[in-house]
Amino acid sequence: MHGGGPPVGLRKRLKAAASSVPDSGLTGPIEIPDPKPADEAKDLRARWRRLRSNVGGTVRGLPKVAKLTWQASPVMTVVIVLSTLVSGLLPTVTAYVAKLLLDSVVAAVQGHGTTARIVEVAAFQLGIFTATAVTTALTNVAQQLLQERMTLTIRHQVMAHAARLDLAFFEGSESYDLLRQASQEAPSRPVSMMTSALGLVRTGVTFASMVALLVSVNPLLAFVALLAPVPAFISQSKYGGRAFMLALYISPIRRRMDYLSSLVTTDTYAKETKLFGLGPYLVDRFKRLGQTYYARERKLTTKRNLVGTSWSLLSTVAGSGIALYIALEAVAGRLTIGDLALYTSAATAVQTAVQGLFTGFTGMYENNLYLDTLYQFLGTEPAIVAPVEPRRMPEKVRGHVRFEDVSFSYPGAAEPALDGVSFEIRPGETVAVVGRNGAGKSTLIKLLCRLYDPTAGRILLDGNDIREFDPDELRSSISAMFQDYVTYQGTAAENIGLGELDGLDDRERIADSAHRAGAAERIERLPKGYDSPLGRWFDQGVSLSGGEWQKVALARAFMRDAPLLILDEPTSALDAQAEHDLFTRLRALAAGRTTLYISHRFSTVRQAEQIMFLEQGKLVEHGTHDELMAVGGHYADLFTLQAAAYLDEQVSPS
Numbered sequence: 001m002h003g004g005g006p007p008v009g010l011r012k013r014l015k016a017a018a019s020s021v022p023d024s025g026l027t028g029p030i031e032i033p034d035p036k037p038a039d040e041a042k043d044l045r046a047r048w049r050r051l052r053s054n055v056g057g058t059v060r061g062l063p064k065v066a067k068l069t070w071q072a073s074p075v076m077t078v079v080i081v082l083s084t085l086v087s088g089l090l091p092t093v094t095a096y097v098a099k100l101l102l103d104s105v106v107a108a109v110q111g112h113g114t115t116a117r118i119v120e121v122a123a124f125q126l127g128i129f130t131a132t133a134v135t136t137a138l139t140n141v142a143q144q145l146l147q148e149r150m151t152l153t154i155r156h157q158v159m160a161h162a163a164r165l166d167l168a169f170f171e172g173s174e175s176y177d178l179l180r181q182a183s184q185e186a187p188s189r190p191v192s193m194m195t196s197a198l199g200l201v202r203t204g205v206t207f208a209s210m211v212a213l214l215v216s217v218n219p220l221l222a223f224v225a226l227l228a229p230v231p232a233f234i235s236q237s238k239y240g241g242r243a244f245m246l247a248l249y250i251s252p253i254r255r256r257m258d259y260l261s262s263l264v265t266t267d268t269y270a271k272e273t274k275l276f277g278l279g280p281y282l283v284d285r286f287k288r289l290g291q292t293y294y295a296r297e298r299k300l301t302t303k304r305n306l307v308g309t310s311w312s313l314l315s316t317v318a319g320s321g322i323a324l325y326i327a328l329e330a331v332a333g334r335l336t337i338g339d340l341a342l343y344t345s346a347a348t349a350v351q352t353a354v355q356g357l358f359t360g361f362t363g364m365y366e367n368n369l370y371l372d373t374l375y376q377f378l379g380t381e382p383a384i385v386a387p388v389e390p391r392r393m394p395e396k397v398r399g400h401v402r403f404e405d406v407s408f409s410y411p412g413a414a415e416p417a418l419d420g421v422s423f424e425i426r427p428g429e430t431v432a433v434v435g436r437n438g439a440g441k442s443t444l445i446k447l448l449c450r451l452y453d454p455t456a457g458r459i460l461l462d463g464n465d466i467r468e469f470d471p472d473e474l475r476s477s478i479s480a481m482f483q484d485y486v487t488y489q490g491t492a493a494e495n496i497g498l499g500e501l502d503g504l505d506d507r508e509r510i511a512d513s514a515h516r517a518g519a520a521e522r523i524e525r526l527p528k529g530y531d532s533p534l535g536r537w538f539d540q541g542v543s544l545s546g547g548e549w550q551k552v553a554l555a556r557a558f559m560r561d562a563p564l565l566i567l568d569e570p571t572s573a574l575d576a577q578a579e580h581d582l583f584t585r586l587r588a589l590a591a592g593r594t595t596l597y598i599s600h601r602f603s604t605v606r607q608a609e610q611i612m613f614l615e616q617g618k619l620v621e622h623g624t625h626d627e628l629m630a631v632g633g634h635y636a637d638l639f640t641l642q643a644a645a646y647l648d649e650q651v652s653p654s
């Protein structure tokens with residue numbers, strides 16, 4: 001990682017990754033940048049600094065991992081730690097027993113040893129082998145179980161955290177990559193990191209005991225065995241960082257590939273894909289994206305391994321040299337045959353251990369980079385939260401809404417979506433919001449539901465700024481149906497009941513909401529009535545038409561008996577009769593509630609007590625239907641245009 005703490009560096013990298021792959025989508029060139037960072041250290045001092053910061057960052061990552069592992073399963077954590085310590089000592093003991101055995105055999109052959117001694121040593125050796133097998137098995141079991149628990153724990157944490165985050169988080173593409181990395185890449189990393197860390201401890205134990213053995217023969221030998229694997233480690237750590245960078249670049253590409261694949265494999269898209277003959281085009285696009293990303297991956301993996309292996313040959317040469325030296329010492333009679341065996345295996349073990357230490361560390365470094373994305377995700381705090389001392393919602397909310405000079409711009413947008421909007425809705429009033437596409441109507445609703453906070457100005461409910469309330473409490477006083485309502489893959493009753501969790505099992509209330517939304521008649525005709533599964537994702541699901549789904553979504557909004565009723569184009573998919581019926585009922589439904597609805601159908605809009613006309617984020621006209629018609633402005637133009645179209649008259653808007 002280059003300078004700074006991991007989160008800052010990581011944020012920069014994520015940004016770089018998101019903007020380095022501008023369009024790898026449906027058309028255009030497909031390119032993945034070289035993961036080699038432009039500012040990669042060249043001189044020795046810079047490399048040393050980088051190494052230190054890598055090591056520091058990784059070591060600092062350990063306590064968090066230890067905490068995660070402990071949270072996942074304290075028992076398994078203890079088992080792993082203990083078995084690791086034991087298994088660290090076992091190789092040295094094994095080597096030592098082998099020496100004892102050889103020496104006792106040589107002694108017996110030379111006539112001054114006994115068979116009983118050989119049996120004794122052999123029995124001891126059996127004990128050691130058994131202990132090795134048991135610890136290995138224990139470690140494996142603990143590791144596997146811990147992995148499962150960890151995956152569940154992290155996915156749970158990610159889900160719980162995502163549920164807390166603002167809508168704004170989900171509407172940015174950078175966040176998608178972060179969420180994807182956190183939920184898909186991160187779960188395997190803590191155990192992997194913990195295993196590497198414990199592997200380091202184990203190797204450290206083996207290493208220390210073996211080095212002690214080697215030093216007793218010749219300190220220089222120990223020194224050579226120690227230094228030989230260093231270059232391999234340095235190259236590994238460099239490539240570990242690049243692999244992580246590549247994963248970041250590839251993340252948007254993978255997302256694009258998933259999208260392309262879903263276009264071809266999901267029922268919703270199948271119609272258009274077939275009609276426009278998009279299948280082969282999309283498949284080819286998918287294939288080319290895959291090839292590009294595979295090519296990059298292959299280049300890096302091959303280079304990483306080739307360079308790594310070349311450097312590790314150095315250790316192999318050093319190892320053979322040491323073995324030769326020890327053999328010559330034995331021939332000269334300065335070491336016994338047992339010593340020869342012991343030191344040779346000690347030299348090999350030290351080499352393997354040092355390599356293990358380094359690769360273990362490199363693995364930890366790479367895992368830590370992935371974990372940073374998890375921590376960064378978990379560290380993203382929602383901006384829309386309850387104040388320290390939230391104002392209590394009034395016992396009975398009257399539904400008096402007031403916008404005071406409200407402006408709002410979406411993050412990164414050049415133009416404001418709402419610009420200095422002021423209006424008042426009296427309790428119980430029914431208001432229609434109209435305007436051309438993109439005028440800011442849905443945005444106005446999102447602000448009222450506090451899914452976003454205004455950039456300037458304030459919104460009052462019953463005289464209080466809505467930011468003073470707990471957002472959850474505020475939302476519970478609102479029934480809403482959005483333009484892009486959800487079609488839940490569940491039963492009809494569940495689809496409606498989810499509008500008010502308390503009433504999920506209240507059949508009477510669900511049926512009542514369905515009646516009010518005009519959905520009851522269709523649901524009653526379903527094979528299992530309210531228990532019929534809707535949607536085709538699961539077995540026996542029934543497909544509803546667009547308008548039928550919309551009625552179900554409306555019924556869901558009606559589940560809540562809230563003082564504010566907000567409907568964003570509630571009749572866009574309804575037939576003329578259904579729309580008429582709904583608005584006839586809406587008068588009764590809206591009685592005593594403040595109702596705000598968006599509609600492009602002027603026949604229904606004219607019934608509202610107040611009409612607000614938005615144009616490019618500004619409230620340009622405001623009044624009753626008659627007042628606005630008398631003004632002869634935008635509203636009158638659009639109304640006349642629509643009415644004329646119905647009456648088949650040739651009228652051109654002025």
Ligand SMILES: Nc1ncnc2c1ncn2[C@@H]1O[C@H](COP(=O)(O)OP(=O)(O)OP(=O)(O)O)[C@@H](O)[C@H]1O
Nearest residue numbers: 171410413417435436437438439440441442443444
């Ligand atoms: N999540 C978002 N991020 C950035 N810009 C957005 C986002 N949602 C909407 N916008 C922009 O804000 C402006 C207002 O959008 P809004 O959805 O409020 O329009 P609308 O009046 O409801 O339109 P329609 O009648 O088409 O539903 C549009 O220009 C749109 O591009």
